[in-house]
Amino acid sequence: MKKIEAIIRPEKLANVKDALGSLGILGMTVTHVSGRGRQKGIALQWRAGEYRVDFLPKVKIEIVLADEECQAALDTICVSARTGREGDGMIFVVPVENAIRVRTQDNGELCIAAK
Amino acid sequence: MKKIEAIIRPEKLANVKDALGSLGILGMTVTHVSGRGRQKGIALQWRAGEYRVDFLPKVKIEIVLADEECQAALDTICVSARTGREGDGMIFVVPVENAIRVRTQDNGELCIAAK
Amino acid sequence: MKKIEAIIRPEKLANVKDALGSLGILGMTVTHVSGRGRQKGIALQWRAGEYRVDFLPKVKIEIVLADEECQAALDTICVSARTGREGDGMIFVVPVENAIRVRTQDNGELCIAAK
Amino acid sequence: MNSGDTAWLLTASALVLLMTPALAFFYGGMVRRKNLLSTIMMSFAILCMVSVLWVLYGYTLAFGPDIKGLVGNLAWFGLAGVGQQPSPIYASTVPHLAFVAFQATFAIITVALWTGAVVERIKFGALLAFAALWFTLVYCPIAHWVWGSGGWLAQLGTLDFAGGTVVHVNAGISALALALVLGPRMGFKDGETMEPNNIPYVVLGAALLWFGWFGFNAGSALTAGGLAANAFITTNTSAAAAGFTWMILGWIHRRPSVLGAATGAVVGLVAITPAAGYVPVWAAIPIGAIGSVISYYMMVWRAKSSGVDESLDVFACHGMGGTWGALATGIFATTAVNASASGLIDGNWKQVLIQIAAIAATMAYAFVVSWLLAKALKATMGLRVREEEESVGLDISQHGENAYGGI
């Protein structure tokens, strides 16, 4: 199993969620994060003048899925989260050793299967 | 070392924390997250009528611990976080290569030992 | 590639960010978290009397980087996040299998290179 | 000049002024977080702009010497000749400037009301331009018709105690016109969820609106006496009856929500506005309760079936609430409360017809002019932000700000 951690623009979340949904990927966990990357932060207005903020609001999506579903999910996220401007985000893939569903105590790939 | 990532109901956090505490597991990091799984979201009240929310508030607990402590912790979480209804959550186990305590610069299993 | 997850004091974030910046490490993702460790929580004031809070506000920094950059980053974080008092935090290192930049679809180490 | 009346009118003016920031929070809490500041800013900027325009030329257009019943002339431009002595025409027991100040607060909030229809996508510059034009070409004339000395609806015998037509019908129908031209928010057609970001702010706004509305309605007595007391308590009763009714409607369908109770209370305040100083206290209960029922189902219908993104339902709340209130004034007005007005319960069914005429005239004029203004601005400066700006949110894209800063 793998965990996909995608850090994307907050305003793209609905898009990505829907795109993954049409692949049958429903389970996911979302976190508000702040990020810095090539997009160097933005200038915000102070009372008079402005100040720079390094960290911009992003959203992190975490999805644990079977190895074979991974590539499709990555491709889908890449497409649905993209605007082409700096700050579109990064996706990381992390190995997962086990997964357990609390309610049923199922574990392994079984428990993350869509149905 | 392993990292346990448990995504549970927010109202179960106190329970889980206490249950882990009685195993001697004190160190942990908690994050507010929003999740979607089998529990398909809920309907909330708009001014008139209602709307559906896909993502529900959950809490993510991250615990890094030695391999041999892992199973006990998993079992404890499963029991203490459970209600039996959809939405109880998932637990993932991720490998950890190293751990360092900032204050003492200890690293490895040493640094995550309970005392 | 590795992912460094450093859980530090919120007030040290600016310090750590600057220190990493001078190593050329710019990309990172930051999350508000709450943590418990050796530092056993603090007492806060209720209307009359006080109550104990187990979890303290911390900040989690996640940085994905090439294996060879990892040690320098770890050392830098250790130094720049340290106060010497309990609660300075922990750093965990997690393996990363792949990284993809959404905008360019580059992947692997290439995409996380500083420039 | 009467110091008690003056004290009350100044107090009432301060109360009504507070309603515009209150509206900022009421609306601000209901949009998505990325548009919170932008929504607040609409009301705040209008508060600043209209305050100045009012003393420059708004007051004279609305209340200045009459031109054919349609509008005031410019004799009192820059408040020339308007001073500390009472006006011979309006509110004869208080300083003329107190009356100017009181009326200023009405103009301000009316302009701010319709912003609820266009949140989350309108260009800030276009909003200000529309607001200035609308204030000049829609608000001032209609205020003159109904309240100005010589106004044609006043001559006709229209009863509008504190602004059912001038304020609420007017703002409600204009909101609709503007929303139609502007078009829906991105994602609206696909049923994207748009969660209210902060319900406590909605309650805070509603509470301050309720508080300020005592100035609005009881202040419209223009004296501190029995009439003001009547308006005060009808106002409270209607707000309460409507808030409670809305809560029950929500409960019948599913749950009694705070958002619903707050919305209902505002609708009750709207509905009683034209009636407050004409109807007996008991009548405030049906006025509020029926107002809630009408607006509730209007809102359900708008959201489900109409396909129009009149985002925060200004038409359902203010347009319909104001219409019902204006009709109810024709029904429940009685000389037992106010010697100058009798309605259906006094046997004077003609008053109902007059009220209908006033509503129709206001709706027609306001809709047409608003629609034309919106079209004209759309063709020239453009009304909407770019897609990208809309998706990032107006706080950042229009104002360069973030509601809650810091990691």
Added chain:
Amino acid sequence: MNSGDTAWLLTASALVLLMTPALAFFYGGMVRRKNLLSTIMMSFAILCMVSVLWVLYGYTLAFGPDIKGLVGNLAWFGLAGVGQQPSPIYASTVPHLAFVAFQATFAIITVALWTGAVVERIKFGALLAFAALWFTLVYCPIAHWVWGSGGWLAQLGTLDFAGGTVVHVNAGISALALALVLGPRMGFKDGETMEPNNIPYVVLGAALLWFGWFGFNAGSALTAGGLAANAFITTNTSAAAAGFTWMILGWIHRRPSVLGAATGAVVGLVAITPAAGYVPVWAAIPIGAIGSVISYYMMVWRAKSSGVDESLDVFACHGMGGTWGALATGIFATTAVNASASGLIDGNWKQVLIQIAAIAATMAYAFVVSWLLAKALKATMGLRVREEEESVGLDISQHGENAYGGI
């Protein structure tokens, strides 16, 4: 009729009305986030419900023609015969309806006060049922006893300027009764931490309460003159002295907290309520300061030793604060301030006994009736939400809402 007095009473009514939403924020900020809206909704729904009940039958029960000193009769049902002219009995310089409105705001907030005891676990339906019954069977009679023409405590010579017994002792002791029947929150016995979710809201609430309390106390003079001015400044001084004292008490034990200062200020406002128009300004300092000390240690004791989950300490704040204030009125009242009242410092020690009698009667009646009502509701409709609903939080389970929406 006096326009200045009317202006002041209308203003005061608006100020007091604002106190109920203020209380919503004061209480709302102190509960856990999952119960924020539910706590706010309690006050808001009561505001709606009691406003309507008051004009229907509450006013006549409390102030209508007397029945044996115990309660008013139904002669003024639906405010029949209550109009724009002054009442011959109450507040003879203002419209009768202004007096009705002013008193309405007192009834509303008193009912809302005790909700602080039962937050985070009471069923919303049961809350409303209890509120309606309590309003009818407890508030209206006690208001009649003390303030109604012919009320037995009034006959006895009880001094209660703005509601020490009627409002605060009454709400405080009833809170206790209800909390005892309802039982503690899940986790309370195990010492689970229950953090206040939003201290700025607590301060906002306290600030608006302070602001509104000028209407409460100085409005209770019912005229705009020297007595109102005296009540105004004693109110401010007591609030300040109490807020400062509480802050110092917190500092002595550990830290000067905002939560403490805000709580103290409210307690100071409570304590001065019965006394405001009877005592000299200097007396407001000990009244506030001692009130703070009493409530502070009462609260410490309740939390540590009593095992009773009277969650937001309505009894410690209002019950004890009101008791102390009522006693203090008997001590510090002087004819130098108000010709109609003299206390211990004037040598009239009997007044202290009268005050004790009034406190005791209020406590006994309110406790017993509240307890019986609570038991009856518990046996019939049930008072508490289910365990699962309590653990999810009342916002979702009772109201289907989330305070802060959006990812």
Added chain:
Amino acid sequence: MNSGDTAWLLTASALVLLMTPALAFFYGGMVRRKNLLSTIMMSFAILCMVSVLWVLYGYTLAFGPDIKGLVGNLAWFGLAGVGQQPSPIYASTVPHLAFVAFQATFAIITVALWTGAVVERIKFGALLAFAALWFTLVYCPIAHWVWGSGGWLAQLGTLDFAGGTVVHVNAGISALALALVLGPRMGFKDGETMEPNNIPYVVLGAALLWFGWFGFNAGSALTAGGLAANAFITTNTSAAAAGFTWMILGWIHRRPSVLGAATGAVVGLVAITPAAGYVPVWAAIPIGAIGSVISYYMMVWRAKSSGVDESLDVFACHGMGGTWGALATGIFATTAVNASASGLIDGNWKQVLIQIAAIAATMAYAFVVSWLLAKALKATMGLRVREEEESVGLDISQHGENAYGGI
């Protein structure tokens, strides 16, 4: 005694009192989250402390029988002899205690104003000590100079309707002195970003300040008549003109920000304060607009070039706004508005010189005494928290609290 005037002055006092908590939110929203409560607490604790000191000895120092034009004597200590009858000297149509209450609210907010300069690093104990000393040695004497019967600046003919010099110049320059002694926040020199934590709170604060300012300025007429009406509408117009101007300045440079509009409105309120009852309505437009321009560029300069961490720009807003307002009063005052005052537009250029003298005297005295007090406290109890406390934040370190609790 006039009941209308009394009603208005009591209302105005309540409005001004609300300004101090409003300021708490205005300032609180602009600091970093970890110092939100601490910033709020500064205003709240000062509200408590100064309220008590005022009735004890502040009022007599400021308004008591004159000693050589410099300060009042202690004849009215503890408000001895100050009662429900009008004062023969001040505000002869209202109870003396109402005047005391009204003036109390001015003293409170003036002390709270300068806290904006020292947020995020001052020790709470030192803040209170400085506040008590400053109130006694700076505020009370200067209030006496300008407003006390026999005060030397009053004798000179200074025009200060509602506190341009006494309140704003005074607080602004003192803020600067204290900030200079205290030194900058950690990280300030390195240009560390310090984001405002909650802009909606800033708007809430600004809105309530605007609302309360009607009491401040129109209340300063001390009667409910034409003069109050004039002050009311000049106040609103100046706030609006200034808010709008600031928004445009921001837009020219980059974006029209909410933070800017709110700040501008406050500056406009400051600028009109000394002038409100002396100048015609049209003059409020340039007074507000120019005030905004001056403060805006002062603030830009302070942040970029001065190196002084006068954190929330009390000097730029209040010091410069008040200075401009005091000058503008000398320019625009006219007997057409207020028979007792004529300025440059009436041909009386001497008034401008008098205004300059008053500004200079206030600045010099307030700066020197504040600076000495700050130095003395620094040397004795110390002014700043420890580095570690500053980096953790003052909410935790000074008050043991967390604004938003719970996971």
